[in-house]
Amino acid sequence: MSRRSRIIGCGAYLPSNAVSNQELARRVDTSDEWIVQRTGIRNRHLAAEGELTSDLAVAAARRALEHAGIEASAIDCIVLATTTPDNTFPATAVKVQAALGMTTGFAFDVQAVCAGFIFALSVADNFIRSGQATRALVIGAETFSRLLDWEDRSTCVLFGDGAGAVVLEAFDGTGAAGERGVLSTHLHSDGRQYDLLYVDGGPSSTRSTGHVRMSGQEVFRHAVTRLSEVVEEALVANKLEPSAIDWLVPHQANQRIIDGIARKLRLPADKVVLTVDHHGNTSAASIPLALAEAVGDGRIKRGDLILMEGIGGGLTWGSALVRW
Structure with missing residues (x-):
């Protein structure tokens, strides 16, 4: 134990x-x-x-x-x-x-x-x-x-x-994949991509808050690649196949990115919690907002295997496998 x-x-x-x-x-x-x-x-x-x-x-x-x-x-x-x-x-x-x-x-x-x-x-x-x-x-x-x-x-x-x-x-x-709880988390960052998504201000640089600046196409390209990798990492770490996933609860940045990850996992659309249409990208809030919505409406049930993943400025990215 x-x-x-x-x-x-x-x-x-x-x-x-x-x-x-x-x-x-x-x-x-x-x-x-x-x-x-x-x-x-x-x-x-x-x-x-x-x-x-x-x-x-x-x-x-x-x-x-x-x-x-x-x-x-x-x-x-x-x-x-x-x-x-x-x-x-x-x-x-x-x-x-x-x-x-x-x-x-x-x-x-x-x-x-x-x-x-x-x-x-x-x-x-x-x-x-x-x-x-x-x-x-x-x-x-x-x-x-x-x-x-x-x-x-x-x-x-x-x-x-x-x-x-x-x-x-x-x-x-016991740590078994069939047991409730956080099975594993996987974190990464790559500071070489710092300028792809950033805010052009801060206390040390401009003494101001600044605004969001983004190289959209480059962020999209990195997102699909890095998220696919970190999803695979979580599955391999727990000796699971994509078919074991009951729900994908992704960061809600762009529906095309979410759809791409779901296709790689061969997950049908009705197994993906999608809130980007009515929430937009709420950054660090997007995954727990989507999770709470799916739990609240009864989609996510006790024993379901949930895969969460997200990517952000830095670049930073990660995944988590949770048995509800």
Whole structure:
């Protein structure tokens, strides 16, 4: 027997302001047809004035705790994945900790952009496996709209705001692939691709926030290759065939990328959790948002094998296999 972690609850939050492609077309030179054809996105949610990343994170965390049936006082650590913190420092996670009334344990942020949730999940899983935590709250939360250049149609139409969270709990298991829990996580980065997707500002460089800049075609090319590799890595590590996967819960960046990965796995469309059409790309929040939606509507059931994967600026990418 070995100490492992399993997901016992999940939750999500989206700002109330839903913005359609048609609305964006009134602000920037684009069209619903152009956006849908290239990305699959039809709507996204944007945070209200004064609504912070921590606000979104707290709302998602509370729903995850409620779903798990535990109080915040039972949590040992919070790992918050975000590219859009409330402030340069302290970590947004400590604001979430205070808002939840959690006065013990520890909280910190992880920054891996769109792969952030997978990185945060891996960190929390390893804390539990090592015995440093018994229960962990893993959150992906973004107000990505605050980083957008609203005159750049190649980027401003892609992103949205939101938050998702899961609660991990320790248990003693065998590590068998058929057992509930986080089976494995796999992380990678390649700093040589730094300039493919980045924000042109920061405290050390420009003393400003900056805007998202992206080489779309190059990011697309790397995404298909790297995600295929890291998906295969997860399957090989667990001695599983693609046919064993019940659900693909991918980072929701672009429907064409998602479709490409599903084809490589020979997964039918009805086994892919797709939210990019109504959420847009919510960066670190996209995987837990999609997971919470599929759990909430009953698609994901106890015992299902879930493959999560994502790629983001850095480049960073990763995957996780979880038995629900």
